[in-house]
Amino acid sequence: MTSDSGVSPKTIHAADLRIDARWVIPIEPAGVVLEHHAVLIQGDRIAAVIPQQDADTGYRAKETIRLDSHVVMPGLINLHGHAAMSLFRGLADDLPLMTWLNDHIWPAEGRYVDESFIFDGTRLAIAEMLRTGTTTFSDMYFFPEVVAELAHDTGIRAQVCFPLLDFPTMWGSGPDDYLAKGTALIERWQGDDYVAPAIGPHAPYTVSDEPLRQCLALAQDKQVAIQIHLHETAFEVSDALAKTGRRPTERLAELGLLGPGLQCVHMTQIDDTDVRLLRESGAHVVHCPESNLKLASGLCPTERLRQAGVNVTIGTDGAASNNDLDLFGEVRTAAMLAKVVADDAAALSAHQALAMATLNGAKALGRDHELGSLVAGKRADLIAVDLGDPFLQPVYDPASHLVYSNHSRQVSHSWINGVPQVQDGRLTRIDVPDLMLKVQAWADTIRSGQTG
Numbered sequence: 001m002t003s004d005s006g007v008s009p010k011t012i013h014a015a016d017l018r019i020d021a022r023w024v025i026p027i028e029p030a031g032v033v034l035e036h037h038a039v040l041i042q043g044d045r046i047a048a049v050i051p052q053q054d055a056d057t058g059y060r061a062k063e064t065i066r067l068d069s070h071v072v073m074p075g076l077i078n079l080h081g082h083a084a085m086s087l088f089r090g091l092a093d094d095l096p097l098m099t100w101l102n103d104h105i106w107p108a109e110g111r112y113v114d115e116s117f118i119f120d121g122t123r124l125a126i127a128e129m130l131r132t133g134t135t136t137f138s139d140m141y142f143f144p145e146v147v148a149e150l151a152h153d154t155g156i157r158a159q160v161c162f163p164l165l166d167f168p169t170m171w172g173s174g175p176d177d178y179l180a181k182g183t184a185l186i187e188r189w190q191g192d193d194y195v196a197p198a199i200g201p202h203a204p205y206t207v208s209d210e211p212l213r214q215c216l217a218l219a220q221d222k223q224v225a226i227q228i229h230l231h232e233t234a235f236e237v238s239d240a241l242a243k244t245g246r247r248p249t250e251r252l253a254e255l256g257l258l259g260p261g262l263q264c265v266h267m268t269q270i271d272d273t274d275v276r277l278l279r280e281s282g283a284h285v286v287h288c289p290e291s292n293l294k295l296a297s298g299l300c301p302t303e304r305l306r307q308a309g310v311n312v313t314i315g316t317d318g319a320a321s322n323n324d325l326d327l328f329g330e331v332r333t334a335a336m337l338a339k340v341v342a343d344d345a346a347a348l349s350a351h352q353a354l355a356m357a358t359l360n361g362a363k364a365l366g367r368d369h370e371l372g373s374l375v376a377g378k379r380a381d382l383i384a385v386d387l388g389d390p391f392l393q394p395v396y397d398p399a400s401h402l403v404y405s406n407h408s409r410q411v412s413h414s415w416i417n418g419v420p421q422v423q424d425g426r427l428t429r430i431d432v433p434d435l436m437l438k439v440q441a442w443a444d445t446i447r448s449g450q451t452g
């Protein structure tokens with residue numbers, strides 16, 4: 001069909017939302033910064049990322065937002081944490097891992113952790129993560145059914161790993177009980193858009209072979225991921241060598257756990273065999289640099305792993321060992337550390353660091369076909385960061401500012417599945433005054449040593 005002038009009329013597409021941004025960093029293609037582009041959203045998907053002039057002629061949007069001093073990019077993916085531990089932030093500092101766990105954190109958990117602790121602590125963590133640009137997080141903690149329900153109701157994406165240890169905790173009496181409850185969690189949430197259930201055996205030093213085999217069987221049966229703390233400290237590796245003659249990664253490989261469904265958290269101690277096992281199996285590494293630094297656990301050689309072809313993602317760990325859940329801060333630390341560990345200032349460039357916190361995380365979750373970059377057809381999970389403040393001037397390269405300059409309070413907007421979660425720096429779906437009252441009550445209880 002042609003108009004009277006003989007020229008074919010241009011198709012005008014509908015969009016729910018048009019975001020006009022000064023800069024867009026789509027992550028795919030890698031290393032690209034687009035200027036004066038529009039991101040068009042239809043329903044829960046990205047419809048297009050195109051120059052603003054093309055959006056003027058090709059799209060009619062119900063709503064348009066102009067972000068003239070902002071960079072728009074995919075939402076961040078925090079691949080490891082213990083969300084409700086936010087309520088233990090600053091409770092036990094300046095300690096090495098095993099003293100921190102044995103003498104402080106595990107006694108505190110035994111005393112205070114119940115369903116209401118998990119609900120309030122996880123809500124606090126979600127508020128912090130959303131406010132600082134995270135749109136997907138992974139959790140490994142007690143009462144995972146509470147975390148799953150809360151993430152779903154809030155509309156934030158979460159991989160919820162049920163915990164498993166050899167010994168009893170507040171959530172279960174032992175491996176069989178954890179597995180039974182975990183199986184119920186998987187059956188309840190599998191296929192959900194926001195919640196991906198997964199299996200979280202705590203660490204090689206707290207889970208013996210038979211429960212690890214059962215974790216693998218469950219993962220294979222239900223097609224879910226496994227996340228485990230691995231090679232967090234030199235002591236973990238030397239102790240395993242002394243007791244079993246094998247490094248923990250070798251033990252997991254022999255048990256059959258190493259594979260593309262395994263997320264190995266920390267990996268601060270790595271030899272050539274570890275690199276080979278990770279590369280050949282397709283297992284993912286979750287780098288948690290600030291927790292590793294604060295507990296003096298060690299340094300993950302991310303550049304070596306990256307060059308070997310291992311997918312390296314990033315996580316904050318819990319707020320009791322970090323002590324925040326600001327993933328941009330984590331990315332900055334990761335970029336700095338990568339350079340000094342590799343003795344190469346070119347290691348982990350700004351664009352590679354941003355990919356680590358977005359697309360690499362999506363790969364580890366098995367969802368890179370729909371998350372992790374701003375590509376038409378993917379889910380509309382995106383954030384805007386305002387670079388307009390004086391402390392961020394001048395802007396030669398927005399990717400550089402996102403990684404190397406401090407802008408943690410500059411996340412102005414966030415959408416998950418096209419639904420606004422942060423608008424002009426304010427959380428849209430969390431009642432912050434109510435949350436603050438609950439947090440204050442927990443702080444009073446914990447400070448006075450009472451039980452909850």
Ligand SMILES: CSC[C@H]1O[C@@H](n2cnc3c(O)ncnc32)[C@H](O)[C@@H]1O
Binds near residue numbers: 163165
């Ligand atoms: C099985 S639920 C999670 C369990 O892990 C503890 N935890 C928190 N941070 C770490 C860490 O860095 N290494 C090992 N274990 C950690 C947490 O307190 C829970 O008990």
Ligand SMILES: [Zn+2]
Binds near residue numbers: 082317318
């Ligand atoms: Zn952890």
